[in-house]
Amino acid sequence: MVSPFDAEIIAIGTELLIGGRSDSNSIFLADELGKLGIAVRFKSVVGDGKQDIVLALRTAATRAKVIILTGGLGPTLDDCTREAVAAATGHRLGRRKEALEGLTARLAQWGRTATTAQLRQALIPAGAAVLKNPVGSAPGFCLTWKKALIMSLPGVPREMEAMMQQEALPLLRAASDSSGVPPRAPIVRQLFHTFGLAEADVDATLTGLIPKGAPVDLGLLASPMGVLVSLTTKGNQSASKRHRDLLPQLADDVRSRLGGWLFAEGRDTMEEVVGRELATRGLTLALAESCTGGLIGHRLTQVAGSSAYLDRGVVCYSNRAKTEMLGVPADLIARQGAVSRAVAVAMACGIRERAKVSVGLSVTGIAGPGGGTETKPVGLVYIGLDCGTGQPITREFRFHGDRTVIKQRSSQAALDLLRRWLLDQGPV
């Protein structure tokens, strides 16, 4: 029995199926649908073939009442979502005035006129409502077929997200309100980002968290950047007071159990957290990166406004660079090796003094696959932090994984050390 709260996503594009691009739209869609209590039960990925899209649509109609198609709305002959929906549902395609107007207005804004190929984008199945594209040129559309609501959105995430929020969700809400089916409690998903604990340790820390029979699922997802903990409410529960209060209580319990291992919640990232703490304290930062090769600088500068606290960084890949740019004594490198606690300290102090900033942060390690020895294996990484008090902090790590993973973990460990140091400075 298909519930009106069962959804399916159909992602269209040969490149998604076999070509090396993965679909990133479903997380956003699951979140947005969840707010209406609608659960994504299936996702199908199909190539650009019209018949395969028709088949996927027919299958979806047997097991979902909300069907979201993404992709295949472009101007090329490969883009045949319009034709496939028309064929599957038995509606004729026709050029729609409002679709054409939106398309030409957008192109005019970009200083262009529609090509013959682009005019195909104004073809809409008869009976479907046009969904305006708030940021791009391709219109989407929405229609009801076999009691399922079919929404066709662009595949480009930015366009899909804008169309979903401004056009599709209001229609979904209206359909839900007029359906006579009582609304469901939203599916709420709360995320907690940890770093430094293994998945098994996070698991053990959270044992017994969820009371037996409580309508909340606990999920763990390990990656080189840490273990992600999720609490997800089940959408099929009534929004009774007891259930509404449960999630905040569990979230508090997660926070107190995870303590300092928890570095961010929700969509927040490590670099945003660290940047915010630096900015609110009026502190400045400089980086000395060896094995991370610039990754920490890259991550910190992903945050808009990071120039307020990040003064500079050096990527000192060669020993000569460490000596010339940071003043790391050549004989210290000769005696202790470039990958050593002492060199990590000298790098952090060196960059802080030269840049005249509040904090210097350094990383030196062996990312592999070559360069390891018995005493200094691949994955050995030292992190240093100096704030000019004469008491630099260092940490030693022995990471596993390939070059990419070791670089990722090293960058995360360095930023986490900085985060913990910032929090130790007390409230602002």
Next chain:
Amino acid sequence: MVSPFDAEIIAIGTELLIGGRSDSNSIFLADELGKLGIAVRFKSVVGDGKQDIVLALRTAATRAKVIILTGGLGPTLDDCTREAVAAATGHRLGRRKEALEGLTARLAQWGRTATTAQLRQALIPAGAAVLKNPVGSAPGFCLTWKKALIMSLPGVPREMEAMMQQEALPLLRAASDSSGVPPRAPIVRQLFHTFGLAEADVDATLTGLIPKGAPVDLGLLASPMGVLVSLTTKGNQSASKRHRDLLPQLADDVRSRLGGWLFAEGRDTMEEVVGRELATRGLTLALAESCTGGLIGHRLTQVAGSSAYLDRGVVCYSNRAKTEMLGVPADLIARQGAVSRAVAVAMACGIRERAKVSVGLSVTGIAGPGGGTETKPVGLVYIGLDCGTGQPITREFRFHGDRTVIKQRSSQAALDLLRRWLLDQGPV
């Protein structure tokens, strides 16, 4: 009509459906199946619910003759692929001796003994063949149902890939040989990476490439890193001499049409190409990054052995850093602005001289979202290259997109300028 060469992938796991992890297994599977002429027509993603897996399996059996399941073979109660396959196909689950032996042997190798939960992993549907796990603990299995070959593999890419290659593919080949159906030509996919041309321009450049009716598909995929061109042979053609020769001919045509815009083929990346050219010429490099924030250094150091040519980099985010670390005159910055052709040149020269390397490469620009003006909008980027001849090269770009996209495009444009300069130095 379902062909014996139609495949479907079913990826199992709630985290894949809604939780922020995307499935990366299908590209590998499509490649491997393609070698046998088998085309992946559909991919389904389902959560951990047993009934949903059963439903996905039933659907797949109506449209594919090779069904590959990935995931859900772990030891927890969430892992119910075994139960779902047994339920869908009407086979009883039982503990299989060879599955148990492989599992306990692997755990023993890791110094552990099987927990009760782990023993569940030795449960295999009656009539199925056990697929050994060459690198992990969870065994897979293979059975025939409704004339479809069902293969259940682990979700961890490393384990899935090893099991596919060592266990599943030999079985698939044997099944194909004994089927009496004549084998198909392999599906071959050849990739060409371009940078600097818009998708529409690549499209125009390649117009008329594929002769009418030729069994090859041309695909284009645009991203901030450039436009990817693919040539994919259709698996349903016989391996006649004419068709065997066609792909190499088309590939040559693609190369000559794309010329210098083509920077890499196959799995090669820009940073590998640039690194190889630097290494074979014995040249060394230093970077001066402003708006890219370390991304170019990060990318170059993703390549093992990059320490042979990358000496150092600086991330000079502040004006003071540009002056102190690179010797960019403060009054030049005051007069022309930090984002200017002159400052890009001064940065490239400054880092080359200080690092005493062959080539200095610089980027300065406005990544946004703030910081733009009417004359210097967000997306304005200057790239400089200096090799000490007194004739530095600079390029101006006006990129569109958000902060991440502008950083990506800037890093790619800088590396591409270096690549073109390296090739202009003539053959090694």
